[in-house]
Amino acid sequence: EPEVTQTPSHQVTQMGQEVILRCVPISNHLYFYWYRQILGQKVEFLVSFYNNEISEKSEIFDDQFSVERPDGSNFTLKIRSTKLEDSAMYFCASSPGGGLAGYNEQFFGPGTRLTVL
Amino acid sequence: AQSVSQHNHHVILSEAASLELGCNYSYGGTVNLFWYVQYPGQHLQLLLKYFSGDPLVKGIKGFEAEFIKSKFSFNLRKPSVQWSDTAEYFCAVNGASSASKIIFGSGTRLSIRP
Numbered sequence: 339e340p341e342v343t344q345t346p347s348h349q350v351t352q353m354g355q356e357v358i359l360r361c362v363p364i365s366n367h368l369y370f371y372w373y374r375q376i377l378g379q380k381v382e383f384l385v386s387f388y389n390n391e392i393s394e395k396s397e398i399f400d401d402q403f404s405v406e407r408p409d410g411s412n413f414t415l416k417i418r419s420t421k422l423e424d425s426a427m428y429f430c431a432s433s434p435g436g437g438l439a440g441y442n443e444q445f446f447g448p449g450t451r452l453t454v455l
Numbered sequence: 456a457q458s459v460s461q462h463n464h465h466v467i468l469s470e471a472a473s474l475e476l477g478c479n480y481s482y483g484g485t486v487n488l489f490w491y492v493q494y495p496g497q498h499l500q501l502l503l504k505y506f507s508g509d510p511l512v513k514g515i516k517g518f519e520a521e522f523i524k525s526k527f528s529f530n531l532r533k534p535s536v537q538w539s540d541t542a543e544y545f546c547a548v549n550g551a552s553s554a555s556k557i558i559f560g561s562g563t564r565l566s567i568r569p
Contacts, residue, residue: 435554
């Protein structure tokens with residue numbers, strides 16, 4: 339069964355450094371998402387991406403964040419200058435889209451745990 | 456405002472007890488509803504989903520949930536829990552008409568005493 343994959347599984351970085359989290363969505367899916375979960379808290383939406391542009395973003399997704407689909411298979415989240423409060427589990431998800439029931443299910447990857455020291 | 460409320464933060468049960476976790480949502484329009492489970496140290500897994508049709512949906516591992524539109528609720532149930540059900544459970548909602556963002560509840564931690 340196709341699945342969303344994410345690399346690395348764990349990333350440790352120093353405050354102020356740039357990090358890139360990588361995701362490979364399910365082939366033929368059209369919508370891509372990033373969510374994050376700070377330890378002990380709920381999962382929060384960051385950004386959605388469709389047709390090579392951001393379709394929606396949350397207030398968390400400020401100028402230090404960016405997303406890209408560089409090669410038609412990868413979907414990346416870049417944090418330009420990491421802060422301590424960016425430490426969280428970051429989940430990528432993809433959806434087939436299409437507007438019909440069943441096409442709005444989002445399939446989640448296993449997550450990347452980001453630790454900012 | 457769009458939101459999901461899970462009223463139970465931590466539920467402790469003995470094995471074989473019945474389970475019901477409450478979930479209420481606030482969302483304009485037609486919705487999709489989900490329950491996700493997160494076992495300790497693991498990632499999110501979809502337990503069950505409601506898109507349309509029969510409001511009583513059955514998921515994996517013997518879980519079921521009932522969508523009551525008039526109450527904006529989607530409670531999760533299991534008639535007899537096992538120790539292996541120890542996990543965090545998240546209720547979630549998104550709009551049915553497009554591939555919109557999923558809004559998660561704050562989660563319910565379920566602890567099962569062996």
